[in-house]
Amino acid sequence: MKTIDRLTQWIGKTESFKKLSTLPLNFVLNFVLIVPFAIMIFLSFTKWELLSGYDWWHAPVVGVPRFIEAFGDARLLWALIRTTIFVAVVLPLEFLLGLGMALLFLGDFRGKKAFTSVVMYPMMMPWVVVGLGFYLMFQYYGPVNLLLLKPMFGEGGMIDWFTNPVLAFAAVMIADIWQWTPLMFLIIYAGLAAVPTRLIEAAQVLGASSARIVRTVRLPLIKPLLVVALIIRGLEAFKVFDIVYIMTRGGPGVNSTEVVSLYVYNLAIVYHNTSYACAVSLLIMVAIALVTRLAIRPLEVKPE
Amino acid sequence: MVRTKVAAKSIGRYLLLIVVSIWTLAPVAWMVSLSFKGPTEWYAPNLIPIQPIIDNYISLFVPTNPIGGSYFFTSITEPITKPLINSLIAAGLGTIFAVLVGFLAAYGVSRYQAGGTFVIFFTLLTRMLPGATFVAPLMVFYAGIGFVDTYSGLILLYTAVTLTYAIWLMKGFIDEIPPEWEEAALLEGASPWTVLRKITIPLTKGGLVASALFIFILNWSEFLFALVISVTQVTTLPVQISKYVSAVGRMYGTMASLGLLATIPSLVLGYLIQKHLVTGFTFGRVR
């Protein structure tokens, strides 16, 4: 039999399909993920920079100094703290606002579809445009100052948002909340609406008010969904980069609003401190993997 | 008595809805307003331009001096046609590849448990880790194989980054189809490829299209990796936007028009997704 016939025959078989279906996937993943990952692990044990002049596989292996450096890095620590604060503020707010919106949309009313489309679109906008939009909003001569603060507090009430680290960070947080609350709203609403009507009616006949029904029937039944939503959004929030880059670039100053992603980016691309960037990246990856594993633990214990 | 209580609840609901709508529309409304304003009005609080112009939009493509009659501001240094095209190419091809590879893999995982737990584990992992943590070694790797600032480099990256979403989404749609139909065809001697072509794909079309649109939006919006990989040749639209913010931080009008232009595909596709999702789900339910 000719080779090409044998080949086509083999391709058609079920067992080979199994291997073939993930072949392109493996190829891509290997290329873009695994190889760089391996390089990263290697480089974190070396002392090398991209512009050093010689190839990375000639880099001198020095062991663990990079990691020790990371543990003593104050700037890294601050980046971590800032990012944690970011998540700690943004996540609960997005959750509560999303929950409030979901409750608001519960039931039937005229124009529900239209309002839903309006409320949902922030999720679909490119992150950089969101950053751009809020950058424009919080300008000294922008609408937040001119249309909100000036009418309320007069000329002195206007704030220069981006020259103050705390305020600039607040502006970034507001942008994130604006963009991602609709996602929480979507998930929570889907969950609430999926609660069987029968159960709601049964509770009504037993005398429960709408508020009580939400508290005692709807919310308990969607608890696992809520946890998943929180974890997913929490992780994404930790990875924030785009809006910070556009709105503050880490400033004012050098790093007063620098989040973890931004710091790593700076290390790798701006400061060209390649091997250190690799070490820091590796540490962060391990940390996230551990934390996520711990957070998933209560979910996994499900005997049913 | 009950009627008035219900009515009050209704009014309260609509009031809140209006507040939420204003909050949601505010940034975009302001950007729209800015994009049609001349430089004299950029620092003014009025929402509606007194003298609307379209110079802001035009200046994005063709150098327009002056803008809105003012010589103080000149148009942005380069036209955005190149970044626009780059974004289209990168997002488009990246999406196509992601969908192809992802669909195949999702099908293999769903029906044949191909790749085992490894694939699932890996897809989860890539979702969890910050993109920035890959940047350092990626630069090194790409520099080594000459992929920096190239289309292939960017497209490959885009494919990889959205692959997880592709698999995750499409696996969901594939799982909805009862496997009995495919098994029947297999028993009659059809190869898995034929099964795919004749049975699975027609049934999941709605879901596939919705996934593809969603992935396109993701790729279109992608920023970090494009920022890292591109130098001059393959700058995408988001990267160009960031350059303008730093370079021409005071040109509110042109920035607004640029931002809006960049958003239009996302919004259009988002709307299309909603439409296709409905057909996707009803298709799947046909027994």
Added chain:
Amino acid sequence: MPKLVVKNLRKVFGTFEAVKDVSFHVEEKETLCLLGPSGCGKTTTLRIIAGLEVPTSGEVFVDGVLVNDLPPQKRQIGLVFQDYAIFPHLSVFENIAYGLRVRKMPEAEIRKKVHGTVALIGVENILDAPGKKLGLSEMQRVAIGRSIVLDPKLLLLDEPLSNIDAKARERMRTELGKLQKEIGIATVYVTHDQLEAMTLADRIAVMRDGLIEQMGTTSEIYNSPRNLFVADFIGSPSMNLIDCECVYSGGRVVLKSGDFSFDITEFGETVRSKSKGKELVLGIRPEDVSIDVDKTDPKAMESEVQLVEPIGAKSIYHLKISGPTILSKDRAMPEVKVGSKVWATFSKNKLHAFDKKTEEAIF
């Protein structure tokens, strides 16, 4: 004063009239059954009483008070759904205690009341089980307990036995009957199973297409059906119905169908005055058709056995009597087989006749 009064209820969904004009009342401690096929409006009526649907027109009075504008929360009515709607995330105890907690009753009292009800419905051993782990009959008990612990003025049950398999159904039916007697709350019971209705109800309202065809005690419905529909719906197996033509010849009134003829001269007057046309439907329940191997009754008709369905102590015989096939439910006689010739007698005072056009009963 009746516990529940329903007056001229009407409910329209879009263009569909689910309930056309329904009125009835339920006395204290009485069980009324809404009986009818699917889609006759019985469940809708129940939901209107509970407050889950708003009637297009009509009034509902509970304990003499008009409740139309009251939401279900305030009506103090117990409702047991067809699928029980037990809260899956709460334990049996918490399910039953739910309504009591809504009323902010002190903990000790809640405990007392719940335990009291638990004893009544027999769920002592599964008090801590989560709702989602219960079996169907357990769920039903909890659903009932959940409602009665609140001492409602009225208890509504929507097809409570439909979800239970046949074997358990008999047992549950008896239990339900016992429970009803013990609790003594005015009850409205919805079902499509006429055996359930006959067993559990004090009065039955037979419904069809949004209207009550007939309302009365079980014996009234059984023995004096007002029209063809009620006659056919009640009874297992259904009443034998034979389309006949009423012939007056030689001073005698005879119902004829092909070769089959039946003398009804004694009812002649009634027929003449009440019937609108000449086409009548003769009705006789299978349990009122007796067969004998020998002709012991002069009026007995010769018939051939076509099929025998043994059902224990009795058997159902399919008889061909000069044309039409008539079912007889008599004691089991092993000597009677397919093809045997037997003599069939219709019990005299169990005869029914209906006008074929109006479907109303003549006698």
